[in-house]
Amino acid sequence: SLYDQVSNHGMETSMMDSVMTASREFFHLPLEEKKKCSNLIDGKHFQVEGYGNDHVRTQDQRLDWSDRLHLTVEPEGGRNLAHWPTHPKSFRDDLHEYALKCKKIKGDILRAMAKILKLDEDCLVNQFNSNAPTFARFNHFPPCPRPDLVLGIKPHADFPALTVLLMDRDVAGLQYLRDGTWYNVPAACDHTLLINIGLTMEIMINGIFTGPVHRVVTNADKERISVAMFYGVDPDHEIGPIAHLLRDEQPARYRKMKAKDLLVAQLEHFSQDRGAQIADACKI
């Protein structure tokens, strides 16, 4: 898998701190205030975008110990400002500026990856057309009385192509699975950003790099915040291994699938606590 910690990313540390501070201030608002951005329509119908918790699908489903704010950031025309907080006042501008910087980092990483894979430099960048969505997910993990029993986020591989993750500078919690063991990622005290490959990219590059399975553990006395920027492809785009990567001795290992159908499969796996197995389900 490619698990990449970028410390020389060219983003001002002050910008990272501003986004983190704005997120913290938002999550510390009274519930009534946050509910103005709710992900429940009329208080009951779940939609992905907005503020809230897991989508409850079944009675026995295991829920994550977190609340989230999920926003569409790109395409810019697809922003639904009704869900964008107005408190703190700087929130919208901070997110807008941050998204511009992340987009540049995303381009740099995709070009570097294409080079490693001996593809045309823009081959991966070109997988993202003007309809390709970018989502920001703000995660808040409050202190949890029973960290031995409850996870902040269940094991999963990120679904979109690439994730740029801004982590709490003081509190760790993210863990990666490797050969059956969970490994801690330290808190981002030195302003690193963490880059994850997602399932969509794993499929496009035929599993040469894989999307790592990870989870977030809870903490008995400290809250933790993270901000993930997810880069997906156009929902109508058919995802499949890029032809240039295929050889007789290296055939396609994944089925072709529309991005939107893959998303449905992923959501189902996640809510059934099988988030770590989704990649296998896509294999030929």
Ligand SMILES: O=C(O)CCC(=O)C(=O)O
């Ligand atoms: O909180 C973290 O460090 C990771 C969050 C995460 O895995 C996600 O939002 O998909």
Ligand SMILES: [Fe+2]
């Ligand atoms: Fe994740």
